[in-house]
């Protein structure tokens with residue numbers, strides 16, 4: 433009998449992997465974004481109930497391989513996946529795409545948390561936040577000299593000193609140029625997500641000589657096998673399927 437795969441996702445990379453899974457495999461999303469349609473595999477939505485819940489799921493569903501293709505800032509589910517896979521004796525593979533690196537001419541200011549972001553932004557007037565929903569909780573605390581532009585997956589009400597743009601990548605360099613110019617952006621706030629889908633903002637910041645306040649990645653657990661791109665992981669999966 434074919435070994436079942438559980439793929440943890442919620443990213444564009446994960447969706448590419450999900451497209452090659454077979455009907456008995458499972459693609460799992462947290463349920464905060466759109467539930468993907470048109471997949472052959474089973475799609476499940478929502479948490480497992482911590483590492484113990486995930487272990488119970490692996491055992492009950494007779495999962496033989498756990499693949500973690502969650503976002504590099506989704507550290508809790510990756511930590512749970514590492515613990516649960518070990519406890520259940522299931523191999524744990526992870527897609528760990530490389531972080532972005534500053535290039536010559538870049539002015540990146542590295543930070544670890546929200547208070548450090550606020551401090552790094554003090555000299556600027558028109559930040560573009562590309563961190564997801566986190567800034568929405570702080571729209572009442574905007575410093576008087578700033579006007580914020582917050583880009584996140586879903587639209588949300590702004591206020592007199594903030595606009596919220598609901599948009600999903602990938603984003604193009606031309607699109608980012610137009611956005612930065614139209615809104616007078618003077619600093620970009622980003623997670624160090626890596627990959628190409630949202631990298632255009634960094635190119636446009638470089639072109640315009642703008643600083644980037646860059647959030648460092650959280651620490652992630654080691655996996656049995658780690659891949660820095662979807663194609664490497666898919667090649668390993670093809671080999672693994674033919675061997676098992």
Ligand code: NAP
Pocket residue numbers: 440441442443460461462464477478479480481482483485486501502503505506507508509510512563564623
């Ligand atoms: P997180 O803090 O690591 O996880 C929070 C909880 O959400 C987990 O403990 C788990 O609940 C549940 N969960 C997360 N991913 C899941 C999945 N693929 N399938 C089932 N349950 C999942 O994650 P997060 O930062 O909130 O991100 C949530 C999801 O959005 C992830 O799937 C991630 O890939 C995606 N995403 C995150 C970011 C980001 O910047 N954080 C960006 C793009 C996409 P239980 O403990 O109950 O199992």
